[in-house]
Amino acid sequence: MHILEFMKEHLVLLDxxxxxxxxxxxxxAGELPERWNLAYPERITEVHRAYFDAGSHIVSTNTFGANTLHYTSAELEEIIPAAVxxxxxxxxxxxxxQPTFVALDIGPTGRLLSPFGDLDFEDAVSIFATTVEIGVRAGVDLILIETMNDSYxxxxxxLAAKEHSTLPVxxxxxxxxxxxxxxxxxPSVMAAMLEGLGADAIGVNCSRGPAALLPIATELxxxxxxPIFLKPNAGLPHIENGRTVYDVSPEAFAECVKLAVGNGVRAVGGCCGTTPEYIRALSQAVGAMTPLPIxxxxxxxxxxxASSVSFxxxxxxxxxxxxxxxxKRFRQxxxxxxxxxxxREAFRxxxxxxxxxxxxxxTPEVDEASLLCEITRELQAVCALPLQLDTADPVAMERALRVYNGKALINSVNGKKESMEQIFPLAKKYGGVVVALTxxxxxxxxxxxxxxxxxxxxxxxxxxxxIDKKDLLFDPLTLTVSADANAARVTLEAVExxxxxxxxxxxxxVSNVSFGLPRREMLNSTFFSMALERGLSAAILxxxxxDMMRAYYAFCALSGSDAQCASYIAFAEKCPMPSNTTAVATESKEAVPTDGGSELQNAIRKGRCESAKKEAKRLLESVSPTDLIAHWIVPALDAVGKGFEEKRVYLPQLLMSAEAxxxxxxxxKCALLKDGSHAKARGLSVVIATVKGDIHDIGKNIVRLLLENYGFEVLDLGKDVEPARILDAARERSxxxxxxxALMTTTLPAMEETVRLLHDALxxxxxxxxxxxxxxxxxxxxxxxxxxxxxxxxxxYAESLSGTERGK
Amino acid sequence: MTQHAIELFDASLPPVDRGEVLRYLRARESGEVDALIEDCLAECEGALTGAGVCYCRAELRFENGFAVIFGQTIESHDLARALAGCREVLLLGATVGVGMDRLIAKYSRLCPSRALCLDAIGDERIEALCDAFCAQMQQKTGSTLGMRFSPGYGDLPLSYQRELFAILDCPRKIGLTLGESLLMSPSKSVTALVGIS
Structure with missing residues (x-):
């Protein structure tokens, strides 16, 4: 019998x-348990058998860490079939x-994925794929991916399980x-993400005891x-007389898990500290129960x-x-x-x-697929908002959906056959809510x-x-009222x-509505309010x-979706938005002299971004951009830099000045773009990177910021960069x-190799x-x-090189 | 044989010591720097929820002048010196979680002075966490704990991290992982051996 068939009618006991x-x-301690599949097969069989004897329908193989990070492929070819x-x-x-099934057990790699760890996403997919392929060949009934503590x-x-098998996962x-x-x-993020990616059952395991996991299972x-499953620990471990003891007894465990079944959980078992005795208690407590319908x-x-948004x-x-x-500036x-x-656009x-x-x-000048992929990765590393991936290129869409850490908005599909044939299979495979243009x-x-x-x-x-209708978001298209007086009316009717x-x-x-008309924000915000009143679920704005934000907060307060008008009040209090000035300094303990010099120079010395920006803008009305750099910005920075070298100024202050x-x-830069000319770099082209294996880049970023401030053209390759890539970039940029x-002693060899490579070739x-x-x-x-x-x-050093080059 | 059990420390973090943050920042008090620190502290309040400590106690013997833990001889003179006179050793892994790395990464791109300051706060936090843990263990065991001795100190090779990680099951217990170059992720983390005497 197929496990999913069995599960429709029965409560399932796991091990x-x-x-x-x-x-x-x-x-x-520290011994790899998977080796025991070969060394002591009878002991492993004994454990599995005890679980089946206690009533388990599904046992999972002893392959939690059986992956290519811990074993060679050849070893896995022996270990996994033996485990099965x-x-x-x-x-x-x-x-x-009872009917019984065997699940291929897959645990985490033990490494953190990039960018906060050093394991690349696609490498992780390949690692899991190897385990899946061998396991499937060995003949299991399903795949159990468990104890994962990272969504990515x-x-x-x-993905690996779905791409390399047809088994339930x-x-x-x-x-x-x-x-x-x-x-x-x-839990709500994982529920949406895993359902979107096609998981056949979703669960929670390990972590803590059953009482602590009950609310999570219920939320799932x-x-x-x-179907939802639950495999808690037997509480927390502690040592008693040299033995590990868990603080929840089999009976208490079973009673608590029974509550979860009452709340709609359809498969139950245990994790760390649970034994066949727990499963037996569980079987007695819930064995006769019928699962609730889904x-x-x-x-x-x-x-x-990290966060979910619902429409x-x-x-x-x-x-x-x-x-x-x-x-223009964004394109640049x-x-x-x-x-x-x-x-910065994202954070604002x-x-x-x-x-x-x-x-x-x-934009025609860039490789859209690569760039969309890269920016998706960069954004999701530091910004917790869900993304709407917006491209007309299905290849770019697939690559971005693949690396996206969550369930994305997909922008967009339309009623053309070709469009649907391209986009729907992607939405089905990777999950997502699809914006559908009518x-x-x-x-x-x-x-x-x-x-x-x-x-x-x-x-x-x-x-x-x-693809279910909940995963479609219809855009009935806004056309401008300047071309057709009925345009807005038709759109609003379609929304409703x-x-x-x-x-x-x-x-x-929203903003298309006013195209070709003056003072567009007036039309836009009113149209937005009208659309919201007709039931619009989302707006791109x-x-x-x-004006738009006023319309939004006012609507929420007036339509009853803003309890106690809390959001409205919070918005009103900071309306108009205060400037982002940070660090208003007291005048005492001046490390940098501020007397003399212009307002701009003072702002830079004191590290005030907003006033530096404002002053620069004012000065640019009368001063040429190059003069502003040469006679205002660089001298001010230099004064702070000297202060740092003489140890009167500390690094945080130097950086604040650099930021200003x-x-x-x-x-x-904006002024130059307006002129149509380009910022003139200081002759010297610099490439900067943190070497292979090293993933910390604060120091590198500081150096880059300062070099840029001094007018050098810097290409930043990021962190954990292969020597060959650094060479390629250096060559390409001349x-x-x-x-x-480098931060670690272990990555010095990579640095040495990079230096050698560069010196040999360039x-x-x-x-x-x-x-x-x-x-x-x-x-x-x-x-x-x-x-x-x-x-x-x-x-x-860069200045000295630049001087030499100019001297030539 | 004593069974090896990994326990979790209830990781409540003590209040931030601003003097320590300044020390890690290698800066002196000033209006700008103080304001920066206060801003950063406010920002990282929600970022420290992933903090955790896992540990296990092990019998300690010495053979040929080297410490033997779980039947394994650790060929480091400096470690043996640090553990001298102890009959038990505490193995620990601690992290403030990946939230701090995320914040540092964000400001590293947006505002490096903040990144630098958050980095210093992260250093202060992980040390404070380890101190809090050791203080509690000292109380719990009623004995004196030695210094925290980490892989990479003296002649204890950094590669001993692999052993420690295998024993403590750090990824599963507290989400602390070890990269190929023996770099720990999250970055604000500590592993150490501590003698109990």
Whole structure:
């Protein structure tokens, strides 16, 4: 019988702990338990058999850590089939009469995924894929991915399981004391993400005792239409007379798990500290129970790695600023690969109240697929808002969906056959809520009726791919009222009818309505209010616009979706937005003299970003951009730099000044773009990177910031960078200087290799090194041209090289 | 043989010591720096929820002048010196969690002075966590704890991290992982051996 068939009608008993039992049988501290599948097969079979005898329907193989990080592929080819056979033998020998199944057990890799760890996402997928392939060949009934405490690694494992097998996949996470995964995901995030990726059952295991996991299991039941399972620990371990004891007894454990079954959990077992005795108690407590029927959920949800946003309640604001269309400065940033600029746009929208960020990086000068992928990774590392991936290129869409750590908004599909054939399979495989535009091969219908009909067709087509209507967000398209007086009326009618007749959520790009008209914000905000009143679920807009945000908060307060008007009051209190000035300093203990010099120079010396920006803007009305750099910004910075070198100024202050200078530079850059000219770099091209194996980059970022401030053109390759990539970049840029940073003694060989590679291939290129573990002597020995103890040292070295070059 | 059991420490963090933060920041008090620290402290309040400590106690013997733990000889003179006179040893892994790394990464891109300050706060927090743990263990065992001796100190090779991680099951217990270059992630983490006398 198929496990999923059996599960429809029956409550399923899983097994209990393995590690604790193996320890009792003599497994030593730090010994790899999977080796016992070969060394002591009878002991492993004994454990499995005890679980089957106690009533388990499913036992999981002793393969928790059986992956290529701990074993060679050849070893896995022996270990995994042996593990499966040990479970199969127990299945044949058990006295139990219940239907029994064997699950291939897959635990986490034990490594953290990039960017906070050093394991690449696709490498993680391959590691899991190897285990899955061998396990499937050995013949199991299902796959159990368990104890995952990171959403991203969970996705890697589930993708691998789905891509390399057709077996049912059960996926279970370990939640911390705060009810979240170690990397931040809540149960509702995991429910949406795992259901979207096609998990056949979703669970919670390990972590803590049954009482602590009960609310998590109950929330999972409420959030998904998939069966939920629960495998808690037997409480917390402690030592009594030299023995490990867990503080929840089998009976208490069973009583508590029974409550979970009463709340709709459909499969139960145990994790650390549980034994066949616990499963027997469980079998007695719940064996006769019939599982509750699964209710189909209709909540439409997107998530990031940490937070979820649902449509259909409070209107959702989708920030539109990450998009080059009509934005010269943004386009420039994409062409220059200025990722920080994109991140700043994201943070500003987040601060101003966006719930989701649209991400569109399509401009002819860039490789959109790579850039969308890269920016998705960068954004999800530091921003907790869900993303709306926005591209017309299905290849870019798939690559971005693959690396996305959550359930994304997919922008977009439309009623054209080709569009649906490209987008729906992606949505089915990776999960996501798809924005569906109500247009087709014949264009945009002029009537609301026509748009509703297309929506209906899209709905039917989606169903054929197995995509539920909760995972569609219809955009009935906003056209400008300057061309057709009825345009807004038709759109609003379509919003209302899609909601009422199809029961679906809607989204609009609001600002198109005023195209070609003056004072657009007046029309936009009123149209937005009208659409919200007709039931609009989401809007793509500029969260930096006061008018739009006023309309939004006022609507929420007036429509009863803002309890005690709390959000409205909070918004009103800071309206208009205060400037972002931080660190208002007291006048005492001046480390940098502030007398004399202009306002701009004072702002830079004191590290005040906002006033530096404002002053730069004012000065640019009368001073040329190059003069501003040469006579205002650089001298001010230099004064602070000297203070640092003379130890009168400390690093945090130096950085604050550098940041203020950067804010002033940003104004210079805008002025130059307006002129159509480009910022003139100081002759010297610099490439900077943290070497292979090293993932900490604070020091490197500081050096980069200062070099940029001094007018050098810097290409930042990031952290954990292969030597060959650094060489390629240096060659391509004709770099005169490469700066390398390393933090660990273990990554010094990588640094040494990079230096050697650069010197062999590009003898004219100088290499400067720095980082916690280095000193001048070691740097010299590895062949570096320069060792810098601090960030200013690197700047001075670059200046000296630049002087030499000019002298030539 | 004593069974090896990994226990978890109820990781409640003590209040932040601003003097220590300044020390890690290698800066002196000033209006700008103080304001920066206060801002950063406010920001990282929610970022420290992933903190955790896992530990296990083991019998300690000495053979040929080297410490033997769980039947394994650790060839380090400096470790043996640090543990001299002890009959038991505490193995510990501690982390403030990945939330701190996320904040540092965010500001590293946005505002490096903040990143630097958050980094210093992270250093202060992980040391404070270890101190709090050791103080409690001292009370619990009624004995004196020695210094925290970590892989990479003196002649104890950094590669001993692998052994410690295998014994303590750090990834599963507290979400602390070890990279290929023996770098720990989350970055604000400590592993150590502590003698109990």
């Amino acid at each position: 209990g702990g393995m590690g604790t039992l193996l320890q009792a049988k003599g497994l030593a 056979e040990n479970a199969r033998r127990a299945q044949r020998e058990t006295v139990g009469t 690694e969970t996705k890697a494992a589930l 059960f996926v279970s996470n370990a939640y911390g004391e705060d009810g979240k995964l170690m990397t931040g995901a809540t 039941v409420a959030r998904t239409s998939r 209710e189909k959920k209709s909540e439409s949800v997107v998530t990031s790695y 259909g309640k409070t209107p959702v604001l989708i920030g539109e600023r990450i998009n080059p269309t009509g934005k 940033a994409l062409i220059e690969h200025d990722i920080d600029y994109v991140l 929208q987040e601060t101003n109240g966006a719930h989701v960020l649209d991400v569109n990086v399509g 247009l087709d091969e014949n264009g945009i219908p002029e009537t609301a009726q026509g748009r509703v009909e297309i929506a209906r067709r899209i709905l039917e087509a989606a169903a054929e791919y197995g 009818r899609i909601r009422n007749e199809l029961g679906c959520n809607t989204s609009l790009g 500029n969260p930096d616009s006061q 200078a950067k804010a002033a530079f940003e104004e210079v 770099a005169s200087l490469v700066c390398l940073s 003898p004219q290129c100088k290499v400067a090194v720095g980082g916690a573990v280095l000193n001048g002597e070691y740097a010299h020995r590895m062949g570096a041209d320069f060792y810098s103890a601090d960030a200013m040292g690197a700047v001075r």
